[in-house]
Amino acid sequence: MAQQPSARFPFRPVAQLLGSNGPVHALAYSASPGTYILTGSSDRSIRLYNPSSTAPAPVAASNTITSARGPSVSTTPLPAGKLIQTYTSHAHEVLSLAVAPSNATFASAGGDRAVLLWDVATATTLRRFGASSTAHSHAGRVNAVCFAGAGGGDDLVVSGGLDGTVRVWDARSSHPKPVQVLAEARDAVAALAVGLPGSAADAEILAGSVDGRLRAYDVRAGRCVADAFPASVTSVCLARDGRTVLVGTLDSKARLMDRKDGTCLRAYEAGPRRNEELRVQCVLGGGERFVVAGDEMTGDEEQEPGAAGGAGGGGDNQGRLWAWDLLTGKVVAQVPVPWGSGSEARRKVVGRDGKPKERKNVVSCLAWKDGGFGDQFCAGGTSGVVTVFGH
Template structure:
């Protein structure tokens, strides 16, 4: 069980937080804001490490590479950026989308960056190439792309057209499942056997990725219009989703019953779970990020102000 109040609050964005994500080892997190910035944090110490500027409009998504040396970002300025974490340098600007870019994702090797946008396409960029053009474009969706996830062998894509699409990379095949309502978030479970689907009919679904069979659904929250996220704990013991009533719902994965609800300080659309602990981050419309920990853990120490990146051991290159 998580504590009912945030253990720490990170303040730095001047407007809504559109995305927050832990990096691969959970030591840092990055956040994307309506204020056109990306911020790198040490969430346990509540310290802002670095601010990344360069996008011309709202930043909609940010994600860390698997070696934690780079960031990928998506923006309403129709661009996806590839960043160097330590220096803050923009290594590559990808401008191929015709509209807002909603989501980005690295593959496991972090040599490819995928971006999805309101132009109904997913663009795949080769980061080892010098080209700024996509090496492949997935254009099967009939409406905006809201979410992407990827494993070694598969890409899953969520769209406002109400369908999830799973691309088998090795076999070159596409499998589609029709949900009905707009899909705002898709992600593979941590065992890679199923897909978690959040849609605007007040329902989170767990779908077998091979057969398309509905394994379970999770209800009780309100989700009718906003682009809300749903994820699972690192051990797939529970499903978590934010709610349009400023709450987080936590369901038992197998039984489907609500295990806990958290009252959020403000409306949140994004959440991220720690890769190896029962810890949770939520980012809200007030510009704050809240850290939630289990009842057995001590609250992190409070630190004021901004610290230099040199104060922290960044992952080796």
């Protein structure tokens, strides 16, 4: 019997994943039971970690935690998760990752306009869907990738990119052309989600676009339904039953939408939180009890007087993420995300005036274990260090 997720939000850092030489743009847990974590980085590499098999951190990392219940501070160094494998075939930054239900393969996409299908065990690429030299590839960077197929299989790979198209690829065929191209978007496709078999979104592909639309494609019926939002859609997280979807937009809000009639059931926002320029992810977690989102801001930049738990900035532009109760919309935790060991070189950046400046640790990517029903999640961004959170 599956373990029931805790009703408490798991806001305590338990491990850090080291090794990236640049910001982390993509995270994905392995399929159930979610033992491993994949990370995709701007250094063009994908890394596979076991977060539970840890070693002591090389440098002590501050473990300051701020929640709605009050601050709690610990200076215990975070242990480092075990790096198992590194995958290198992308020519540019890795922007999206998806793990097949069988855990035998995974898909990646990035700035080189290609979608790659990998063999986990051998660290080799099985297929390359599109490339700069083919007429069938995306015309720009690929922002999102996911698996689809009958019975929740991995026979189809779906990708969405800067060219505004969603492309469906046959993972079992050697034919270079996509089996379907969905080109209704009027701007870049930033996020994708696919309904699970037997859910209300079975055989549907959801695509969030910078044109402010969330399009739901019913592949079987050949129908497209679009919902309009007041800002660009940059994050899409479909509930397991397919009846609701969490949509993140560039107006600093996340919205829980009813799939049946397109109504907004709840909006999630916090005064100090900002998401107006970058693709910042939001996910459902804790058995879909919580909404979790990253932040473009840090506690050092802006504080809201009287906010639950305070800003917890720590004075070093460390990142932060937010968690809301799904039903009430109340903030349940504001969690600082440390820079982590080995990220010192990325804290400084030279400004346009030629002077060194402190860089923000923008928390842009999230993943929750077991599709939102596990007891752990991870967060990454500018620092290049992925922080794993648990109880």
